[in-house]
Amino acid sequence: MSPNTRLIKESFALVEPVAGRAAAYFYGLLFAHCPSLRGMFPPDMAAPRGRLLDILRRIVRELDSPERLTSYLAGLGRDQRRYGFSPEHHAAAGAALLATMRRFAARTWTEETEAAWTEAYAMASRIMTDAAAAETTPPWWLAEVIGHEPRCRDLAVLTLRPSQPMDFVPGQHVTVQTARWPRVWRRFSIANAPRPDGTLRLHVRAVPGGWVSSALVRHTRTGDQLLLGPPAGTMAPPESDRDILCVAGGTGLAPLKAVMEHVIDSGRRPNIHLLFGVRHAGDLYDMPDLARMAAGFPWLRVLPVVSDDPAYRGLRGRLPDVVDAFPSWADHEVYVCGPPPMVDETVRRLRRSGVPLARIHRDTDRHDTDRHDTDRHDTDRARDRRDPTETASTPDRFLAGFESKT
Numbered sequence: 001m002s003p004n005t006r007l008i009k010e011s012f013a014l015v016e017p018v019a020g021r022a023a024a025y026f027y028g029l030l031f032a033h034c035p036s037l038r039g040m041f042p043p044d045m046a047a048p049r050g051r052l053l054d055i056l057r058r059i060v061r062e063l064d065s066p067e068r069l070t071s072y073l074a075g076l077g078r079d080q081r082r083y084g085f086s087p088e089h090h091a092a093a094g095a096a097l098l099a100t101m102r103r104f105a106a107r108t109w110t111e112e113t114e115a116a117w118t119e120a121y122a123m124a125s126r127i128m129t130d131a132a133a134a135e136t137t138p139p140w141w142l143a144e145v146i147g148h149e150p151r152c153r154d155l156a157v158l159t160l161r162p163s164q165p166m167d168f169v170p171g172q173h174v175t176v177q178t179a180r181w182p183r184v185w186r187r188f189s190i191a192n193a194p195r196p197d198g199t200l201r202l203h204v205r206a207v208p209g210g211w212v213s214s215a216l217v218r219h220t221r222t223g224d225q226l227l228l229g230p231p232a233g234t235m236a237p238p239e240s241d242r243d244i245l246c247v248a249g250g251t252g253l254a255p256l257k258a259v260m261e262h263v264i265d266s267g268r269r270p271n272i273h274l275l276f277g278v279r280h281a282g283d284l285y286d287m288p289d290l291a292r293m294a295a296g297f298p299w300l301r302v303l304p305v306v307s308d309d310p311a312y313r314g315l316r317g318r319l320p321d322v323v324d325a326f327p328s329w330a331d332h333e334v335y336v337c338g339p340p341p342m343v344d345e346t347v348r349r350l351r352r353s354g355v356p357l358a359r360i361h362r363d364t365d366r367h368d369t370d371r372h373d374t375d376r377h378d379t380d381r382a383r384d385r386r387d388p389t390e391t392a393s394t395p396d397r398f399l400a401g402f403e404s405k406t
């Protein structure tokens, strides 16, 4: 028997508007009943609280799609092995969750609602623990920093050599922990396709107040060791031979570069258009590498786009506007990655212009987390202060180039 999804959705709708308070209550109860758990979390609980809500939202959203829900929960179970949670911890979390829901959805709470949540938690917990138990890869990897290249202000590209082989799909991300900030994990996408020497590259921008990102950009040197969680994420390279559009906002370039590398290595020859959007020309941190890729693969066209610099002489504007300014991407596989609001708007515009949802790829796992990750969030807001009247400029020569290629 599956849980009563209607009752779960109705009660969760009551909790959502006060989600922040509910998450704080949940962790308060959890740590009161299981004090040993507190030491497994970072001092600042903002990110874990946000993450808890994202997980609940995702579970409630997927209740009607059992296959997707199972795959999400199994991934979560495998990922959480890096925390070392025990069955007692799972039981304590279940009791705290139920008490939280009971309190914040008190208005409509009934015995049936209680039964629905109890059953749903038991099911979720079982899928997660089974997946974790069946996994044969390590719960985390030690990785040596073998390259640290400052590329522009606040941004570095790191090359890492994991101590054991790590299998991943191009487009996936890993969580990273530095010795400077124990128990604080942040997500970064792997910026390359799997390599024979097993190395990984990460593109990291240090955001103000960002603990892990600042440590990685400013205080990390070659020879340092990092911890990596298991690769995860929903983005994967296309299986079709369709032409490809990649829309990258800032360091959102990382997973798209991995996908492009994979397509190029596969021997296929689709046209690939990469729109690489940054705020200022000085943020175009990866152009020499991208130019090298394009030189070796003439079907790749790299179009840098600058949003906040009216004096820039190339393609200017906000990425969603620039994407819209081209004739049509309806026949393409489209990959979008970058700041969540940019991704949301670009996806909306693409859908409106006729690109089927099934052909629009983004890392939904990362996307949810990026919204509240304190290593990111403050910056996204601070850096968003731009002239709202500025519009896209799409010089004719770029459109001409585009039309002649497709």
Ligand SMILES: NC(=O)C1=CN([C@@H]2O[C@H](COP(=O)(O)OP(=O)(O)OC[C@H]3O[C@@H](n4cnc5c(N)ncnc54)[C@H](O)[C@@H]3O)[C@@H](O)[C@H]2O)C=CC1
Pocket (backbone or CB within 6 Å): 187, 188, 189, 190, 202, 203, 204, 205, 248, 249, 250, 251, 252, 253, 254, 255, 277, 278, 279, 305, 306, 307, 308, 317, 318, 319, 320, 337, 338, 339, 340, 341, 342, 345, 366, 370, 376, 380, 383, 384
């Ligand atoms: N480092 C990594 O491995 C990855 C990072 N990301 C995410 O990508 C983002 C990259 O940040 P930054 O490099 O600082 O990029 P940024 O904030 O400088 O912006 C990059 C581009 O996105 C556009 N943009 C920003 N906000 C927008 C909005 N609200 N609407 C429309 N366009 C907007 C900018 O105009 C610019 O073209 C972060 O949110 C990060 O979490 C995503 C995947 C991988």
